[in-house]
Amino acid sequence: MNKIKCIIVDDEPLAISLLEQYVEKIPFLELVFSAENPIQALEYIKNNPSDLIFLDIMMPELTGINFMKILGDRQKYILTTAYSEYALEGYEHHIIDYLLKPISFERFQKSVIKAQERFSFQAAENTHFFVKSSGRQHRICFHEILYIESIKDYVNIRTETEEYIVLDTLKSMESQLPDRFIRIHKSFIINLDKVKSIDVKKVILEGFEIPIGDSYRNNLLEKLK
Known part of the structure; x- marks a missing residue:
């Protein structure tokens, strides 16, 4: 994993601004979304992959604890709050760390390094998965995977020797894949390690031609650098 995609959820604009400044200073973090309203954050997470959420506990629309209960184990969290009495309950949800406001940059840095170590360990262990x-x-x-194609309510996982038709979505698959996989079209994710050649409109990998969507081209070219 090159960068940890993170989200900030806090009902205080100043708290969000401070965390955004801290994230900007950390090379291995990438801020993909921030919101004062946790409901908006939930909607974003439904359709966009992310790795880590900086989550306030005390929010009027939805508490951080209930936010985590809704998402379950789909995300990793660093909790941020001014109320230390919620620390124990937060740790019951297997969070990475707990930051007590006001948050210093030094303490923030220690917390995200801990997150980086956790993700690095998981990446090293994460060499395969199971599908039905x-x-x-x-x-x-x-x-072994060459590409994954979306086919209505299913995905076709094409490996070097087999293909598997699985009841799943491309967005769900994207969240499970290592960093060397990238979406290059609304219907295709490819394994960058299998790319043989590339031109303006398509990628060639192991005998297959995969189209490049216009809105995905710049991201692909940046990744290939």
């Missing part, structure tokens, strides 16, 4: 296809569970190693 044709009534059976299949173990698929990430390095």
Whole structure:
């Protein structure tokens, strides 16, 4: 994982501004969204991959604790609050760290380094996953995957030797894949390690031609650098 995609959720604009400044100073963090309203954050997370949420506990629309209950284990959290008595309850949700306001940059930095170590460990352990296809569970190693294609309510996972039709969405698959995978079209995710050549309109990998969507081209070219 090159950068940790993070979200800030806090009902205080000044708190958001401070955390945004801190995130900007950390090379391995990438801020993808921030919101004062946790409901807006939930809507964003439904459709966009992210890794880490800086989450305030005391918010009027929805408390941070209930926010975590809704998302479950789908996200990792660093809690931010002015109320230390909520620390124990927060840790019951397997968060990475707990930051007590006012948050100094030094304390913030220690917290995100801890997050980086956690994600690095998971990436090292995360070499395969299981999918259900044709009534059976299949173990698929990430390095074997060429591309993943969206087909209505299903995805087709194409490996070097097999293909698996799975009831899932491309957005859900995207959140499970390592950093070497990238979406290059509304219907395709590819494994960058399998790319043989590329031109303006398509990518060639292991004998397959995958189209490049106009809105995805710049991101792909930046990734290839």
